Every structure is written in C-alpha cells, then in structure tokens.
Amino acid sequence: MSLVAVQTLAGRTWVARPNHSLSVVGRRRLFLVTAGVSGGIAFAFSCFGAWPVLPFAGVELLFLWWALRRSESMADDFERITLESGQLTIETRRGAQVERHEFQPYWARLQFVKPPGQHCHRLLIRSHGKEVEVGSLLTEEQKLALAEELQQNLGAA
Incomplete structure (x- = not known):
C-alpha cells in the first residue's frame, strides 16, 4: 500500500x-489472452469428444471476469x-x-x-x-x- x-x-x-499492478488496459489484455488460450484449449478438447470441458472453461472465465471487475471497482x-x-x-x-x-x-x-x-x-x-x-x-x-x-x-x- x-x-x-x-x-x-x-x-x-x-x-x-x-x-494496483494492472491498469484498465492491462486487465482487459489479461482477460482476452486468458479467454483465447482457455477457449482454444477447451475447443480442441471438445473436438476430440470431451465437450464437458466447455462449460468449465466458461465458468472459469466468468470468475476471472468477476475478479477483474471487482479489482477495477476498487481502483479509486x-x-x-x-x-x-x-x-x-x-x-x-x-x-x-x-x-x-x-x-x-x-x-x-x-x-x-x-x-x-x-x-x-x-x-x-x-x-x-x-x-x-x-x-x-x-x-x-x-x-x-x-x-x-x-x-x-x-x-x-
């Protein structure tokens, strides 16, 4: 502090x-990169028949989005x-x-x-x-x- x-x-x-270690732009980039990597891996697994991975990846991204929004609301x-x-x-x-x-x-x-x-x-x-x-x-x-x-x-x- x-x-x-x-x-x-x-x-x-x-x-x-x-x-605060991340700016607003940094938080957005972090979310987009994580969503891209996690979504890509989940999509690849679903192509091989492991479709239940998709909802878990979605929940993971939802929690990350919530945490980043909470961090942004406390930035000031x-x-x-x-x-x-x-x-x-x-x-x-x-x-x-x-x-x-x-x-x-x-x-x-x-x-x-x-x-x-x-x-x-x-x-x-x-x-x-x-x-x-x-x-x-x-x-x-x-x-x-x-x-x-x-x-x-x-x-x-």
Whole structure:
C-alpha cells in the first residue's frame, strides 16, 4: 500500500491508496489472452469428444471476469487525512461509498490498539463519542509510522 504525506500551506495531508499492478488496459489484455488460450484449449478438447470441458472453461472465465471487475471497482479507493489549523478531516472511499468525518484536533485522541484474537492493529481517532478507523489500507509498519506522525501533528495543532 502507498502512503503519501504532503505539507501544504494550510496544514498537512496524508493519503493512503491500495497498490494496483494492472491498469484498465492491462486487465482487459489479461482477460482476452486468458479467454483465447482457455477457449482454444477447451475447443480442441471438445473436438476430440470431451465437450464437458466447455462449460468449465466458461465458468472459469466468468470468475476471472468477476475478479477483474471487482479489482477495477476498487481502483479509486483511498483514505485522506487532512490536518489544518482548526480541523481534522478524514475522507474515505470504498467502491461507491464515500465518507467524510470532521473532528476538532484539540479534542481528537489517537489510539493504536490490537483487538483480542486479531493479528493486526487498528488505528482509531476518537472524539466526543465518535470513532473512525484510519489506515485500514496500510501495513502494520505504515500504520505505526502514521500513528507516530499523527500524534506529533495533533499535539502541535
């Protein structure tokens, strides 16, 4: 996952995005090449009388198409944390769902907790009974670095 911190005139912004190894064109090419190879092999087997191979090849391609579409729908996901002089803003996008939370930096408290029975930590920002998890797109090391940097900057704000 990528985490980018940017210092602006108004404050500081952190943006986390998932890594994507294939572009839209790359995903289409992958599907077309796989469909061609799998379809060719299935057709060759069906010519020799093993026609039941065709539906299985179709199901395989359907699952590949679904996985690539799901990957494409999550390509624009992000988490953006903006800390300005009087406001802490957290924006997240997961698929079509976009959320925005605002906190007063003075009252916001950062917690880096490990729930029982889980192997990864959660990075939480809490204030006035409201709780938002940040860093869910990050690795453990990146979460720790973000927590340290946020703690320093929240104290300075």
